[in-house]
Amino acid sequence: MDEKDLDPKGLIRESYKIEGITEDQCRSIFLDWALSLPGTIEAxxxxxxxxxxxxxxxxxxxxxxxxxxxxxxxxNPKRRGGWRSRNRN
Known part of the structure; x- marks a missing residue:
């Protein structure tokens, strides 16, 4: 797995460099990381x-x-919803 795919924005790497970072801040960074992860890679x-x-x-x-x-x-979340779920007859 390529480093760029693993941490596309470098968020996790940079979080380890932030002195005094809190768990809540890390949780927010983790969420941003998870949302930026390519769909081809399992979280x-x-x-x-x-x-x-x-x-x-x-x-x-x-x-x-x-x-x-x-x-x-x-x-790994699966997309739910969309027009198909609203358009059930």
């Missing part, structure tokens, strides 16, 4: 790769905690 796979890539970071860093939570809770 759980990307999270695993990010955790491996950042294993040298402090274990108590808030982004590590958010990634760990994401690994457990993240599912």
């Amino acid at each position: 759980k796979v990307a999270i695993e790769a990010l955790l491996i890539r950042n294993q040298s970071q402090p274990a108590d860093h808030p982004m590590t905690s958010i990634l760990e939570q994401g690994r457990v809770q993240m599912v």
Whole structure:
């Protein structure tokens, strides 16, 4: 998996550089990251790769905690709704 695909905007990488970043800020960054992830990459796979890539970071860093939570809770969302769901006869 290409680094550019893994973290397209460099959000996760940069979050580890922000001194004093909070868990809430990391959660917001994580959401932005998840929304920018290419549709061809499964989020759980990307999270695993990010955790491996950042294993040298402090274990108590808030982004590590958010990634760990994401690994457990993240599912690849399927689009629901649209005209087909509204146009049922």
